[in-house]
Amino acid sequence: MASLHFEFVSPERVLFSGDVDQVDLPGAEGDMGILAGHAPLVTPLRPGVVTIYNAAAREAVVVVGGLAEVSPSGLTILADRAVPRDNFDAATLAGEIKDAEEDVADATDDAQRDRLARRLEQLKSLQTALAQ
16 A cells, blocks of 8 residues: 555643544545555545554554645545544533633624534534444
8 A cells, every 4th residue: 555644733732743544534514534655635634634654563652633635646644623532521622612602692793603503513414423
């Protein structure tokens, strides 16, 4: 299997840099798997789990937003926030969901309410995915 060069960066640090077999990511339009030779694209990331496959190893990292770019040189993820799944604090996520619910209830503008409701739905979807 051809290898895919992968750079995974968060504001705090470089999480991963090297060659991998495959990366699954939560794109704005749905989950997608990226292999070497994938067509170029840029997609926002929704809250979810990035899964890195390398030989027999598999690593899961929770992301809360960001951007993914596939180019001929490989895949780059610029995450707003990223935490290894084993270290992710579910209580923090529950607090973010509670805050988002309050923001939706307090919104006076329809466009703002819709944007906040989408964000709330994404956070709840992440909570469901992490419970499995």
